[in-house]
Amino acid sequence: MAKTRWLDEQEMAAWTAFLEASHRVFRSVEQQLKEEAGLSHPQYEILVKLAAAGGAGLRMTELAESLITSKSGLTYQIGRLEERGLVVRGEVPGDIRGVTARLTDVGAAALRAAAPGHVARVREVLIDGLDRHQLTVLAEALGEVSDRLREHGA
Amino acid sequence: MAKTRWLDEQEMAAWTAFLEASHRVFRSVEQQLKEEAGLSHPQYEILVKLAAAGGAGLRMTELAESLITSKSGLTYQIGRLEERGLVVRGEVPGDIRGVTARLTDVGAAALRAAAPGHVARVREVLIDGLDRHQLTVLAEALGEVSDRLREHGA
DNA sequence: GGGGGGTGGTTCAAATTAAAACAACTACCC
DNA sequence: GGGTAGTTGTTTTAATTTGAACCACCCCCC
Numbered sequence: 272m273a274k275t276r277w278l279d280e281q282e283m284a285a286w287t288a289f290l291e292a293s294h295r296v297f298r299s300v301e302q303q304l305k306e307e308a309g310l311s312h313p314q315y316e317i318l319v320k321l322a323a324a325g326g327a328g329l330r331m332t333e334l335a336e337s338l339i340t341s342k343s344g345l346t347y348q349i350g351r352l353e354e355r356g357l358v359v360r361g362e363v364p365g366d367i368r369g370v371t372a373r374l375t376d377v378g379a380a381a382l383r384a385a386a387p388g389h390v391a392r393v394r395e396v397l398i399d400g401l402d403r404h405q406l407t408v409l410a411e412a413l414g415e416v417s418d419r420l421r422e423h424g425a
Numbered sequence: 426m427a428k429t430r431w432l433d434e435q436e437m438a439a440w441t442a443f444l445e446a447s448h449r450v451f452r453s454v455e456q457q458l459k460e461e462a463g464l465s466h467p468q469y470e471i472l473v474k475l476a477a478a479g480g481a482g483l484r485m486t487e488l489a490e491s492l493i494t495s496k497s498g499l500t501y502q503i504g505r506l507e508e509r510g511l512v513v514r515g516e517v518p519g520d521i522r523g524v525t526a527r528l529t530d531v532g533a534a535a536l537r538a539a540a541p542g543h544v545a546r547v548r549e550v551l552i553d554g555l556d557r558h559q560l561t562v563l564a565e566a567l568g569e570v571s572d573r574l575r576e577h578g579a
Numbered sequence: 580g581g582g583g584g585g586t587g588g589t590t591c592a593a594a595t596t597a598a599a600a601c602a603a604c605t606a607c608c609c
Numbered sequence: 610g611g612g613t614a615g616t617t618g619t620t621t622t623a624a625t626t627t628g629a630a631c632c633a634c635c636c637c638c639c
Contacts, residue, residue: 275541282552285560288567289551290470293447294493295574311595316444331618339448341597346619348595368604368617387429397443397570398436405566406439412559413442416551420449465625485588495627500589502625522587522634 296396303392308385313340313348315389318382321358321374328361328373357381450550457546462539467494467502469543472536475512475528482515482527511535 278286301312308315316338321328329337335345349372352358357378363369374382401409432440455466462469470492475482483491489499503526506512511532517523528536555563 272541275544276548277544278547278552281557281560281564284564284568285555286547286551288564288571289447289450291493291571292567292574293443293451295571296443297447298493299574313595332616335618339445339452342618343598343620344596351594363617366605366617370618387426390429390431393432393440394430396574397440398432400570400573401439401566403435405562406435408559408562409566410435410439410442412555412563413446414438416554417442417445417449419554420446420453420550467625486586489588496588497590497628498626505625517587520587520635524588 292397299396300389300392304385304389307388308381310381310385313338313344314352315382315385317345317348317352317372318357318374318378318385321372322379322382324373326373328371330363331370331372334372352378446551453550454543454546458539458543461542462535464535464539467492467498468506469536469539471499471502471506471526472511472528472532472539475526476533476536478527480527482525484517485524485526488526506532 297312304310304312304315310318317334320334320337331345331349332342335342338345340348349358349360353360353372356375358372359375361371361373363371398406451466458464458466458469464472471488474488474491485499485503486496489496492499494502503512503514507514510529512526513529515525515527517525552560
């Protein structure tokens with residue numbers, strides 16, 4: 272095993288800033304959604320993905336992967352959302368095992384109601400504090416990081 | 426209430442990249458630590474903070490804030506680490522309520538053993554894929570975000 | 580020197596999470 | 610066709626997380 276290449280000052284600054292910003296941003300967003308919309312952030316993300324998927328909905332596994340969560344975690348959350356009538360499960364033609372989830376009208380309305388407050392908070396904690404250049408670099412850098420992990424780090 | 430300012434394409438790209446990168450990076454780091462060192466990421470972060478604090482250790486509340494976690498969550502994790510002998514609780518001179526946590530020799534050894542693999546993974550998933558400019562911008566941008574939330578977003 | 584009001588840490592209850600075991604089904608290769 | 614490996618989604622179990630309630634205790638001002 273090669274000798275460890277420790278992080279230099281700048282690398283460490285990037286890592287700790289990433290760590291701290293992630294924790295704080297998620298905590299803040301979570302709190303906003305819970306208070307103003309009665310949704311957890313994972314639940315909100317589910318609604319967003321399903322809204323984007325349209326009337327056909329998405330398969331459970333597909334949705335779990337796009338949310339970067341475990342299958343069992345998704346089963347739990349979809350159960351929760353289905354109880355509240357925001358989501359319904361359906362079947363997949365041609366594969367009896369398959370299950371789809373799609374948004375109900377109530378779910379779509381809940382998302383529309385929650386979105387403005389959520390976006391406002393996201394702006395407040397992350398977006399509006401950065402200039403265009405920072406925004407661009409952030410998107411590109413973290414986009415690359417995500418791409419790499421999506422491919423390689425299965 | 427003002428009309429919602431939705432995110433434009435670039436802003437949305439930054440937000441989703443931030444979301445996805447955070448999820449994936451933490452998941453990867455978590456996995457590495459669990460497998461190779463038997464520690465969760467929160468536990469590892471506790472050890473790091475205590476190591477930096479030196480022989481006097483840190484008070485529980487202080488530590489909880491610097492880790493951006495709840496007091497009760499910290500009580501739980503310190504309990505866990507104390508059982509394993511990596512950490513000990515001590516008292517605070519002059520304040521009977523106060524409790525400090527500090528690293529034991531075993532804890533320090535565990536941290537030394539865990540660090541190289543952890544750093545390697547952090548490099549692999551985040552640092553080494555970025556160039557110096559990206560690194561600098563990332564550190565500065567997310568540092569500002571953290572600062573703002575630390576002050577304002579109590 | 581005796582309250583209030585706030586602090587520090589733990590306990591408790593409830594929600595969430597992930598991993599592993601599981602059951603049913605699909606796909607493919609011969 | 611038949612068997613085997615891989616998928617799908619759920620269930621189960623154990624760990625973790627948080628907020629609220631709580632109890633002692635500190636600080637200060639009268």
